[in-house]
Amino acid sequence: xxxxxxxxxxxxxxxxxxxxxxxxxxxxxxxxxxxxxxxxxxxxxxxxxxxxxxxxxxxxxxxxxxxxxxxxxxxxxxxxxxxxxxxxxxxxxxxxxxxxxxxxxxxxxxxxxxxxxxxxxxxxxxxxxxxxxxxxxxxxxxxxxxxxxxxxxxxxxxxxxxxxxxxxxxxxxxxxxxxxxxxxxxxxxxxxxxxxxxxxxxxxxxxxxxxxxxxxxxxxxxxxxxxxx
Amino acid sequence: xxxxxxxxxxxxxxxxxxxxxxxxxxxxxxxxxxxxxxxxxxxxxxxxxxxxxxxxxxxxxxxxxxxxxxxxxxxxxxxxxxxxxxxxxxxxxxxxxxxxxxxxxxxxxxxxxxxxxxxxxxxxxxxxxxxxxxxxxxxxxxxxxxxxxxxxxxxxxxxxxxxxxxxxxxxxxxxxxxxxxxxxxxxxxxxxxxxxxxxxxxxxxxxxxxxxxxxxxxxxxxxxxxxxxxxxxxxxxxxxxxxxxxxxxxxxxxxxxxxxxxxxxxxxxxxxxxxxxxxxxxxxxxxxxxxxxxxxxxxxxxxxxxxxxxxxxxxxxxxxxxxxxxxxxxxxxxxxxxxxxxxxxxxxxxxxxxxxxxxxxxxxxxxxxxxxxxxxxxxxxxxxxxxxxxxxxxxxxxxxxxxxxxxxxxxxxxxxxxxxxxxxxxxxxxxxxxxxxxxxxxxxxxxxxxxxxxxxxxxxxxxxxxxxxxxxxxxx
Numbered sequence: 001x002x003x004x005x006x007x008x009x010x011x012x013x014x015x016x017x018x019x020x021x022x023x024x025x026x027x028x029x030x031x032x033x034x035x036x037x038x039x040x041x042x043x044x045x046x047x048x049x050x051x052x053x054x055x056x057x058x059x060x061x062x063x064x065x066x067x068x069x070x071x072x073x074x075x076x077x078x079x080x081x082x083x084x085x086x087x088x089x090x091x092x093x094x095x096x097x098x099x100x101x102x103x104x105x106x107x108x109x110x111x112x113x114x115x116x117x118x119x120x121x122x123x124x125x126x127x128x129x130x131x132x133x134x135x136x137x138x139x140x141x142x143x144x145x146x147x148x149x150x151x152x153x154x155x156x157x158x159x160x161x162x163x164x165x166x167x168x169x170x171x172x173x174x175x176x177x178x179x180x181x182x183x184x185x186x187x188x189x190x191x192x193x194x195x196x197x198x199x200x201x202x203x204x205x206x207x208x209x210x211x212x213x214x215x216x217x218x219x220x221x222x223x224x225x226x227x228x229x
Numbered sequence: 230x231x232x233x234x235x236x237x238x239x240x241x242x243x244x245x246x247x248x249x250x251x252x253x254x255x256x257x258x259x260x261x262x263x264x265x266x267x268x269x270x271x272x273x274x275x276x277x278x279x280x281x282x283x284x285x286x287x288x289x290x291x292x293x294x295x296x297x298x299x300x301x302x303x304x305x306x307x308x309x310x311x312x313x314x315x316x317x318x319x320x321x322x323x324x325x326x327x328x329x330x331x332x333x334x335x336x337x338x339x340x341x342x343x344x345x346x347x348x349x350x351x352x353x354x355x356x357x358x359x360x361x362x363x364x365x366x367x368x369x370x371x372x373x374x375x376x377x378x379x380x381x382x383x384x385x386x387x388x389x390x391x392x393x394x395x396x397x398x399x400x401x402x403x404x405x406x407x408x409x410x411x412x413x414x415x416x417x418x419x420x421x422x423x424x425x426x427x428x429x430x431x432x433x434x435x436x437x438x439x440x441x442x443x444x445x446x447x448x449x450x451x452x453x454x455x456x457x458x459x460x461x462x463x464x465x466x467x468x469x470x471x472x473x474x475x476x477x478x479x480x481x482x483x484x485x486x487x488x489x490x491x492x493x494x495x496x497x498x499x500x501x502x503x504x505x506x507x508x509x510x511x512x513x514x515x516x517x518x519x520x521x522x523x524x525x526x527x528x529x530x531x532x533x534x535x536x537x538x539x540x541x542x543x544x545x546x547x548x549x550x551x552x553x554x555x556x557x558x559x560x561x562x563x564x565x566x567x568x569x570x571x572x573x574x575x576x577x578x579x580x581x582x583x584x585x586x587x588x589x590x591x592x593x594x595x596x597x598x599x600x601x602x603x604x605x606x607x608x609x610x611x612x613x614x615x616x617x618x619x620x621x622x623x624x625x626x627x628x629x630x631x632x633x634x635x636x637x638x639x640x641x642x643x644x645x646x647x648x649x650x651x652x653x654x655x656x657x658x659x660x661x662x663x664x665x666x667x668x669x670x671x672x673x674x675x676x677x678x679x680x681x682x683x684x685x686x687x688x689x690x691x692x693x694x695x696x697x698x699x700x701x702x703x704x705x
Contacts, residue, residue: 121496123496125502127457127461127502128462128502128505128509129462142499149507150512151505151508157703158705161511161703205496209495
């Protein structure tokens with residue numbers, strides 16, 4: 001843990017590379033989808049095959065923080081051919097938008113089935129110290145602001161109340177014939193995010209967005225961990 | 230010297246007022262007058278300090294606090310900031326030589342709040358001299374303290390003689406709470422215990438004060454006007470312990486302020502300090518008031534009425550429209566349910582009311598209609614009080630002009646008191662156009678029956694009471 005964070009700090013990075021972030025998540029019981037880093041096109045295709053379709057391809061570069069904006073993400077790839085084409089399209093788009101970015105390859109991630117999208121976030125505030133955020137996830141969180149904060153550490157019961165305070169809670173309970181989501185798993189993820197912040201001073205901010213919620217588990221599809229001294 | 234107790238602010242044997250004025254109409258003259266008036270009947274000596282006068286408001290004026298023979302526990306500094314250091318040195322000397330001078334309230338402005346380096350430095354130096362001697366300081370830039378039970382009042386704006394009770398108020402603004410108490414005074418709406426205006430919080434801060442009030446047996450509920458505190462986490466952690474013992478109501482100024490965090494993530498981009506305060510307050514069981522009105526009323530209902538045992542509320546009314554507004558306001562807070570009336574209860578209510586009365590439609594609701602008598606009020610309230618499936622009563626009326634105000638108030642109180650103390654539950658009375666029936670209102674308030682002019686305000690206060698009950702009952 002310590003080593004992963006310190007290595008990235010030593011390289012002057014302000015966020016953990018994907019595979020490092022996933023290791024940190026694993027250490028705190030925060031489930032992420034299976035993923036590997038692959039260098040070239042053929043490697044990506046064989047990684048996808050090995051993992052099982054459908055997959056997601058994401059550009060892997062320390063210089064690109066907002067991958068979607070750079071055209072660096074392709075989702076729901078069902079075959080070898082689609083994966084190959086997506087690889088080329090991403091490379092083209094990224095090289096046009098970020099000609100100077102160092103491209104280390106692609107992250108091949110197992111495509112997760114649809115679930116209720118929530119965000120779990122965390123940060124250090126000058127006045128409050130480590131705080132954990134929960135809310136409606138996705139790319140419009142700044143618009144809807146259906147969010148609720150708690151100071152870390154959290155108990156399971158407090159995490160539950162945090163979730164209940166939001167409107168997305170209704171979705172998690174199951175609407176329009178959907179089964180209710182695994183709220184215990186979600187509460188545990190909130191508690192664990194609090195502990196992650198409390199125990200690692202160098203972690204400044206975290207975004208798990210979206211976290212996909214299913215009836216039997218919750219998966220952090222995108223883990224952004226911002227580090228700094 | 231050992232560190233003085235905060236008790237010195239509230240139980241002083243003597244109060245020295247540095248900068249006391251003999252000039253009628255001057256704030257520093259008002260301070261002396263109020264201090265004298267509030268202390269009547271208590272064993273407190275007031276010592277005006279002014280080297281240029283012999284006598285102020287009939288009391289001997291002293292040149293310096295060092296000249297006072299008797300014990301002086303509370304020192305009020307109301308002179309120019311230019312004299313800050315010399316006053317601080319005198320306080321230190323008195324504390325070292327006499328062992329008193331434990332509490333200092335600094336009214337004087339011109340320190341850190343100026344935003345100048347010089348102001349901040351002067352404040353730090355002045356405070357350091359006094360705290361090193363073990364004195365505790367409230368302020369600067371405040372109005373000091375009030376203790377209604379103990380006869381202490383250092384303000385120039387809160388008229389002495391407030392109704393004695395259990396509301397204690399901590400405020401980072403003197404003017405805000407002073408105005409509140411003046412508003413509430415005529416109708417005896419707030420039964421007061423302590424008031425602490427904190428000013429710049431150079432020594433005693435909001436967290437320490439709230440912690441102190443938690444242990445104060447006279448304080449039943451704590452109301453806090455908060456602008457901010459450098460260590461918000463400590464405030465929240467302290468409040469979390471306090472709310473287990475008594476309710477804490479906070480109005481937080483600066484809701485629109487956005488976070489100053491540099492955002493690298495979605496989380497940081499939406500994490501304004503106020504959004505964090507909001508969640509942290511809920512986590513600590515603090516009741517956040519979203520309007521001045523809600524703040525004023527919530528604190529006082531907790532003092533006057535018991536915490537409800539649950540969330541089932543009966544509405545007793547003579548006016549349909551305002552009651553609907555009331556139900557809407559309850560629904561918006563999502564804390565309260567209407568109670569379920571048993572057939573037996575409905576029979577009893579129907580038996581005393583006019584045939585046109587609406588009993589139980591919707592469930593939990595009684596419209597007595599306009600043809601009511603004091604006796605009917607008394608009986609209905611008694612039945613609702615006796616029924617254990619009801620946790621609180623909201624009574625809404627336009628006090629009828631044909632009814633004697635005193636008789637009407639007495640009927641309500643008799644109905645309420647017909648049950649044993651252990652069975653008491655909140656009764657909130659909305660007297661629409663309450664200003665038109667001041668006699669009734671005053672009787673009720675003086676006897677600890679909270680009244681409201683508007684139905685939505687009462688609904689929100691009751692929602693806060695229910696929320697507090699749920700907080701007390703919740704799992705950690």
